[in-house]
Amino acid sequence: MIFPRARAQRKALPSVPDHGLPRHVAIIMDGNGRWAKARRLPRVAGHRAGAEAVRKVLRAANKLGIECVTLYAFSSENWKRPEEEISDLTGLMKQFIRSELDEIHNGNIRLRIIGDHHAFEPEAAKMVDEAVARTAGNTGSTLVVALNYGSQDELARGIRKLAAQVADGSLDPAAITPDLIGAQLDTAGLPPLDLLIRTSGEQRLSNFLLWQAAYAELYFTETLWPDFDEAALTEAVNCFARRERRYGGL
Ligand code: FPP
Numbered sequence: 001m002i003f004p005r006a007r008a009q010r011k012a013l014p015s016v017p018d019h020g021l022p023r024h025v026a027i028i029m030d031g032n033g034r035w036a037k038a039r040r041l042p043r044v045a046g047h048r049a050g051a052e053a054v055r056k057v058l059r060a061a062n063k064l065g066i067e068c069v070t071l072y073a074f075s076s077e078n079w080k081r082p083e084e085e086i087s088d089l090t091g092l093m094k095q096f097i098r099s100e101l102d103e104i105h106n107g108n109i110r111l112r113i114i115g116d117h118h119a120f121e122p123e124a125a126k127m128v129d130e131a132v133a134r135t136a137g138n139t140g141s142t143l144v145v146a147l148n149y150g151s152q153d154e155l156a157r158g159i160r161k162l163a164a165q166v167a168d169g170s171l172d173p174a175a176i177t178p179d180l181i182g183a184q185l186d187t188a189g190l191p192p193l194d195l196l197i198r199t200s201g202e203q204r205l206s207n208f209l210l211w212q213a214a215y216a217e218l219y220f221t222e223t224l225w226p227d228f229d230e231a232a233l234t235e236a237v238n239c240f241a242r243r244e245r246r247y248g249g250l
Contacts, residue, residue: 021065022240024070024192026193029073030202035226044085059230069143074093097131105135108140110138110139115149120148151210151211154211155210185211196216197221197236199223199228217243
């Protein structure tokens with residue numbers, strides 16, 4: 001059963017209304033392995049299809065007018081995977097930069113990295129550095145890729161910076177506010193996170209943007225990442241538009 005109010009809201013929202021458009025959408029792209037397994041394919045085929053989904057979803061996000069998209073491409077825990085899979089994922093990253101960077105740059109999109117990509121093999125790390133440098137002056141939307149990223153590590157690094165300033169006397173502990181902590185994080189300067197999507201039916205944050213997600217709307221879908229497309233993103237954004245955000249108020 002649909003409650004009358006929800007029905008009325010749905011009628012009023014046939015497509016994504018401007019007022020309901022999230023500025024910043026983050027995605028935990030999960031389910032590549034299961035997608036491949038269901039087709040009796042090797043895991044790398046799932047990751048390849050996942051990279052294809054990244055291309056499509058970025059185009060869709062751009063079309064919708066989303067200002068910032070953050071993708072969880074490689075977590076600091078993903079190093080536990082077999083060497084071959086890490087090498088496949090690194091290869092896909094490099095291929096993605098080779099094939100997509102011109103379009104990203106020509107679309108006036110700025111690439112930013114959160115986490116520490118210098119842990120990847122030197123050629124991959126250098127390609128990422130060059131891509132970030134090439135797009136640094138772009139003023140349109142922002143594509144943030146989380147590479148070797150873990151939210152707890154990001155917070156620990158930020159807090160260490162503040163602790164060092166307290167220790168050398170340049171910072172009064174009373175001046176430590178949520179804004180000051182946010183400014184130490186890899187995401188400093190990005191729009192507040194509005195919508196966090198996780199694909200493949202898992203319902204956890206897996207050490208992704210824990211601080212930033214404080215007031216984000218969470219959206220979980222059974223769709224496996226390689227099957228996530230423009231229609232799926234539009235559905236997630238429409239669902240966001242129907243949410244009532246109160247930030248602790250009434
Ligand atoms: C999770 O699926 C996905 C990843 C760990 C990697 C995400 C990588 C891509 C989408 C491809 C390359 C990315 C870019 C930016 C070009 P899983 O392997 O954990 O799936 P499973 O839980 O079904 O095994």
